[in-house]
Amino acid sequence: ESKKIMGTKPDGQLKYTVADTHHTHASYKDGNYDGRYAWINDKINSRLARIRLDYFVCDEITELPNVQGFHGIFPDKRDPVDPAINYTTRVFCGSEFQVPVPNTGKESLDPTKYRSMFTCVDAETMEVRWQVMIDGNCDLTATSYDGKLTATNQYNTESGVTYPEMMSAERDACLFFNVARIEQAVKDGKFKTYGDSKVPVVDGTRESNKDPKTALTCTVSVPKNPHGVNATPDGKYFICAGKLSPTATVIDLSKVLDWFDGKLESPDKAIAAEVEIGLGPLHTAFDGRGNAYTTLFLDSQVVKWNVDAAIKFAAGDNAQKYVVDRLDVQYQPGHINASQSETAAADGKWLCVGCKFSKDRYLPVGPLHPENEQLIDISGEKMVLVADHPVRPEPHDFIIFKRELLNPKQVYSMDDFPHAVKELKDSGVFREGKKVTVKLASQAPAFALPEFRLKVGDEVTLILTNIDKVEDLTHGFAIPKYNVNFIVNPQETASVTFKADKPGVFWCYCTH
Amino acid sequence: ESKKIMGTKPDGQLKYTVADTHHTHASYKDGNYDGRYAWINDKINSRLARIRLDYFVCDEITELPNVQGFHGIFPDKRDPVDPAINYTTRVFCGSEFQVPVPNTGKESLDPTKYRSMFTCVDAETMEVRWQVMIDGNCDLTATSYDGKLTATNQYNTESGVTYPEMMSAERDACLFFNVARIEQAVKDGKFKTYGDSKVPVVDGTRESNKDPKTALTCTVSVPKNPHGVNATPDGKYFICAGKLSPTATVIDLSKVLDWFDGKLESPDKAIAAEVEIGLGPLHTAFDGRGNAYTTLFLDSQVVKWNVDAAIKFAAGDNAQKYVVDRLDVQYQPGHINASQSETAAADGKWLCVGCKFSKDRYLPVGPLHPENEQLIDISGEKMVLVADHPVRPEPHDFIIFKRELLNPKQVYSMDDFPHAVKELKDSGVFREGKKVTVKLASQAPAFALPEFRLKVGDEVTLILTNIDKVEDLTHGFAIPKYNVNFIVNPQETASVTFKADKPGVFWCYCTH
Incomplete structure (x- = not known):
């Protein structure tokens, strides 16, 4: 079962054994x-x-076509058109590395012709719905609360392939996607496909999207190499942090929609504020009381700043003190999140920050140091550091939400498994030539069969059902030397297929 | 490099991708x-x-021949003969599952003829030095401070293959091995080999070891299905916990040596005490002040008891209150250890206990519950629970020792790697027909080569040296779609071999 989800090569081996997960x-x-x-x-x-949050297991993995370096990810929050769909039905995925499209080795190696794709995956079927081909790259992703807009910050509008090239422009961009228009274009057949992929790809390049009335995308400029884009809980703004600029850029979403409606002269008029907050700003969290918390990588700080005050300051009210507080963190913070920060119910209680260097905070454990996640109390005016926690490098993104929003199941439903071995007496060895099925029920502390015998050369499928109904009574099953080890939770069924190629006596045992 | 340590099949795939680690x-x-x-x-x-504790990396893995279910493990503490060798040179390994020896599928399936092996591995070369074939199984392992004795508790002296059979005898055993005599027997050629293995195997069965003067092993009986054997920090005793008996058995090592010298009538005369401590006793830790701390699985408690008082009580002094304290833990504790508990320097400060069920202690996260490690202050007369920590199931064994006993390195030595790419300018692509070597040095924030080109079909070895000398400046290297991802710590060199079978442009990037 796991192999099917993880994906295999024609020879049955896992297609990939490495991954690099960043955002959840x-x-x-x-x-x-x-x-x-x-x-x-x-x-x-x-x-x-x-990941299914009822059982806390990964149930689907989708490989995105035409892209490299899939980085930012965000589910939509409602449908842009149908008001009845007030829940997630799409997941948006940004690709960081621009490549030839298709990428078969026969294309031009002129990087200015490389493209990246912004991809929409169906939240239920996990199939790729559509892609938007763009110039420049995609870094992080955010979605609006009304479902109409999604955006990616772009640090490489230059389409460079080296650091100096990528850092050459003074301003990069936050690129907005008009979801309803893109889906209408797909419906209208205004798409291409590339290579082996059948996914419809619409044209989101700047050259093709200059007319607001028909544009699928809208480019709002933000200073040099922005890192991170986050939606404020009130639904009004996206905030891009500057990374190589000490600024945060506040973009008014209603004005971006105005631009698409032809009511705004230029996309940059949607910038409500662009204020200095500190050196190396990366990611931003929110407390639901109008404040933003941005990590400052170079300053090794979290800066708390008030969004409305920043907008007033940017409008010329120099008396506005938009920076509320600064807190030193240990050290070089990247990702940050607050309790319920990414929702309309941001509660302003806790902030967690992932620091990329721990230096002297933990005992030495060799060349690879632990990194440091810190918990901060943000319920008051001043931030208060509460606890450190060592983590394996490096601390990528995370979310914090209230326990009552989750209702995980403690016991599986046996009927979900068509091959379940429902009773101890159904256990046995069933042979059809070389194909052998071993059906096994387990009830603590024993498996139903004290032993089973196979012949060398048998192709064996072993099906194990845990018939215990008691919460947390998980069973394990391992076969020495056969590279077999798995668990079955209460009322769960799992199976494994192997070739009986090693003669002898083997003690199958519970590893749990 | 990793594959070489982990072991591969003839086709280059990893031999095993699963493991079940218990004791360190x-x-x-x-x-x-x-x-x-x-x-x-x-x-x-x-x-x-x-694991090398200078770099905190696994550097050798040895597969033990002739055994299944290798469970208990303990390094020796000094040589039994040479007083100059006051450090670990052997690691003893017990095998839990009795199997035919050899195990080729042609042997008798009469379980009373199955055997297990107690294995000695050389601590430096990691080669198997010798094995002792025994009847009954091996569970946990302990070693004496004088280097002369090692022992395993045996819960299946019955050689049963089902639970009722294994639980049929009222007493099982703690089986002692006379290390010096075993090694003399090997030197004297008194061994056999089995199957493909060239490892010398001496005969440690009860039938062959009745004469104390020549015996390699000594069987001390302990009550029903003991789980765990631990050496007291004063070097005097091994303690076996009863599991299915509510008792702890204290065995006097000097008397076991007396038996080997023909000075003790029967091995069971070495039992200094066998006292009731509670239900389901499993493992024992020590505070260096004469007290033992044993987990009680069924009682969900840790019991603190005084070893000398228990010996006096067992000798008839009924006034002795050997149980000092009991502490409820949450819940069903198994492994336990105290700071420096397994050394002569046990300091009696902290106790940690691995509980196999957490029940209501943590938020629900699906059918597989977290389990619970608890920290207990044992500096006073009464134990005090200090903290809970959730762990992935299940919490196996661990040790706690002082930071000043470790001196891990923060930066590698470049000279340890013969293929190191020592300077940025040494980077390049070196081709011999289809064999291509890509030499690459990296210095934050970039790799020395902005790009390298290969031909489809090339057999590529990529060698990467991190030439940064700054502590914690670890670099990563990944190739999209090529299943390549690894790290190089400061001054470290690593390599990967792959076939260039997918044409196109691929962005190699740092994953760290």
Whole structure:
């Protein structure tokens, strides 16, 4: 079962044994988490994995076509058109590395012709719905609360392939996607496909999207190499942090929609504020009381700043002190999140920050140091550091939400497994020539069969059902030397297929 | 490099991708940890892994021949003969599952003829030195401070293959091995070999070891299905916990040596005490002040008891209150250890206990519950629970020792790697027909080559050296779609070999 989800090569070996996961986000309903799914990206292999939050297991992995370096990810929060769909039905995925499309080795190696794709995956079927081909790259992703807009910050509008090239422009961009228009274009057949992929790809390049009335995308400029784009809980703004600029850029979403409606002269008029907050700003969290918390990588700080005050300051009110507080963190913070920060129900209680260097905070354990996640109390005016926690490098993105939004199951439903061995007496060895099925029920502390015998050369499928109904009574099953080890939770059924190629006596045992 | 350590099949695939690690112990000098190595068992595949504690990496894995279910493990603390060798040179490994020896599928399936092996691995070369064939099984392992004795508790002296059979005898055993005599027997050629293995196997069965003067092994009986054997820090006793008996058995090592010298009438006369401590006793830790701390699985408690008082009580002094304290833990504790507990320098400060059920202690996260490690302050008369920590199931064995006994390195030595790419300018692509070597040095934030080109069909070895010397400046290297991802710590060199079978442009990037 695991191999099927993980994907195999023609010879049955796993297609990939490495991954590089960065961002996880969960499904929404009415602007808050609904506890159905979470998703996480694999940057190396451009895969999107879904986790069922009822059983806390990965149930689907989708490999995105035409892309490399799938990085940012965000579920939509409602449908842009149908008001009845007030929950997540799409997951948006940004690709960081521009490549030839298709990428068969026969294309031009002129990097200015490389493209990246912004991909929409169906939240239920996990099939790729559509892609938008763009110039420049995609870094992080955010979605609006009204379902109409999604955006990616772009640090490489230059389409460079080296650091100096990527850093040459003074301003890069936050690129907005008009979801309804894109889906209409797909419906209208205004798409191409590339290589082996059948996924419809629409044209989101700047050259083709200059007319607001028909544009699928809208480019708002932000200073040099922005890192991170986050939606404020009130649904009004996206905030891009500057990374190589000490600024945060506040973009007014209603004005971006105005631009698409032909009512705004230029996309940059949607910038409500662009204010200095500190050196190396990366990611931003929110407390639901109008404040933003941005990590400052170079300053090794979290800066708390008030969004409305920043907008007033940017409008010329120099008396506005938009920076509320600064807190030193240990050290070089990257990802940050607050309790319920990514929802309309941001509660302003806790902030967690992932620091990329721990230096002297932990005992030495060799060349690879632990990194440091810190918990901060943000319930008051001043931030208060509460606890450190060592983590394996490096601390990527995370979300924090209330326990009552989750209702995980403790026991599986036996009927979900068509091959379940429902009773101890159904256990046995069933042979059809060389194909042998070993059916096994287990009830603590023993398996139903004290032993089973096979012949060398048999192709064996072993099906194990845990018939215990008691919460947390998980069973394990291992066969020495046969590279077999798995668990079955209460009322769960799992199976494994192997070739009986090693003669002898083998003690199958419970590893749990 | 990793594949070589992990072991491969003839087709180059990893031989095993699963493992089941239970017990870790570290190397000794003068009865205390010396910070050189730690070892850990893999029960499924009967492998012993060594971890270098200077770099905190696994550098050797040895698969033990003739055994299944390698469970208990303990390094010796000094040589039994040579007083100059006051440090670990052997690691003893017990096998839990009795099997035919050899196990080729042609042997009798009469379980009373199955045997298990007690294995000695060389701590430096990681080669198997010798094995002792025994009747009954091996569970946990302990070693004496004088280097002369090692022992395993046996819960299946019945050689049963089902639970009722294994539980039929009222007493099982603690089986002692006379290390010097075994090695003399090997030197004298009194051994056999089995199957493909060239490892010398001596005869440690009860039938062949009745004469104390020549015996290699000594069987001390302990009540029904003991679980765990631990050496007291004063070097005097091994303690076996009863599991299915509510007792702890204290065995006097000097008397076991007396038996081997023909000075003790029967091995059971070495039992200094056998006292009731509670229901389901499993493992024992020590505070260096004469007290033992034993987990009680069924009572969900840790019981603190005084070893000398227990011996006096067993000798008839009914006034002795050997139980000092009991503490409820949450819930069903198994492994336990105290700071420096397994050394002569046990300091009696902290106790940690691995509980196999957490029940209501943590938020629900699906059918597989977290389990619970609890930290207990044992500096006073009463034990005080200090903290809970959730862990992935299940919490196996661990040791706790002082930071000053470890001196891990923060930066590698470039000269340790013969293929190091020592300077940025040494980077390049070197081709010999289809064999291509890509030499690459990296210095944050970039790799020395902005790009390298290969031809489809090339057999590529990529060698990457991190030339940064700054502590914690670890680099990563990944190739999308090529299943390549690894790290190089400062001044470290690593390599990967792959076939260039997918044409196109691929962005190699740092995953760290």
